[in-house]
Amino acid sequence: MKTIAVLVGSLRKGSINLRFAQALEKLAGDRFRFVYPDLGAIPHYNEDLWADLPESVSTLKRQIEESDAVLFVTPEYNRTFAPILANTIAWASRPYGKSSFLGKPGAVIGTSPGPIGSAAGQMHLRALLPVVGIVQLGQPEVYLQWKPDIVNEDLAFTDEGTRDFLLRWINAFDRFVGQTAIAA
DSSP states (O other), rough: OOOEEEEEESSSTTTHHHHHHHHHHHHHGGEEEEEEOOOSSOOOOGGGGGOOOOOHHHHHHHHHHHEEEEEEOOOBBBBBBBBBHHHHHHTTTOOOTOOOTTTTTEEEEEEEETTTTTTHHHHHHHHHHHGOOOOOOOOSSSEEEOOOOBOOOSSSOOOOHHHHHHHHHHHHHHHHHHHHHHHH
């Protein structure tokens, strides 16, 4: 079973992106164990804090380093990715030469109620991740339009087409993580 650090770009109670990640985790079955670092506990990035590093940052870096891959699950804010992810990336990618992301396989997915399903935000995030050392899954891409009944109370996808598409994504991500981990 592969351990995946899942960085969800929404802190909101009832976050659809968190629910999406949890439903994806359930759909993946015993292939992945998702670890959800507490991004809300991480302070705003401040270089001065390295002198007395907050425990939340140490925990974040350790969770990423101990994972087999990183999954970014982002909503879209003003046609870009979630600000909490920018802060998380700033902490995890530093200090210089000690990026917790270096050589990690990763992927970007997300959802929103709008018809483009966080596509613009994901594209900005995809452009940033190679800079911090993430090796990305390119295809398939997941731009999911969130609808109130897309996931039931048991975290199961209710639409067969959506479920089949996401299973294909899970298969691709699983293969990618296995292949990339060998090469890293």
